[in-house]
Amino acid sequence: MFTLVAFHVFAVQSAFKLDKLNTELTAEQRQYDLLRNQVAEMSSAQAIARAAASFGMVRAPNPIVLHAPTSASYGSSVSLPVPSPPPYNAFAATGP
Numbered sequence: 204m205f206t207l208v209a210f211h212v213f214a215v216q217s218a219f220k221l222d223k224l225n226t227e228l229t230a231e232q233r234q235y236d237l238l239r240n241q242v243a244e245m246s247s248a249q250a251i252a253r254a255a256a257s258f259g260m261v262r263a264p265n266p267i268v269l270h271a272p273t274s275a276s277y278g279s280s281v282s283l284p285v286p287s288p289p290p291y292n293a294f295a296a297t298g299p
Contacts, residue, residue, distance in 0.1 A: 244250060
């Protein structure tokens with residue numbers, strides 16, 4: 204009889220602990236969602252532009268857009284020009 208009562212008390216305590224943990228989990232998931240939304244808002248293009256303006260940055264009047272050449276598909280006979288190698292001797296370390 205004592206063992207049955209002790210087991211029942213243990214089961215009730217475990218149920219209370221599980222309920223508390225579930226409540227904490229729900230609160231932490233809500234906090235995670237709020238922080239995730241905050242990161243999404245702060246990393247948007249509009250927010251970045253506002254932050255840049257608050258630091259005194261201005262938009263360039265005539266931005267230059269560079270387009271990289273597209274590569275040929277594997278196995279095609281199209282050859283793209285190969286750039287010349289940089290002058291590595293200009294960066295060579297000099298000994299003491």
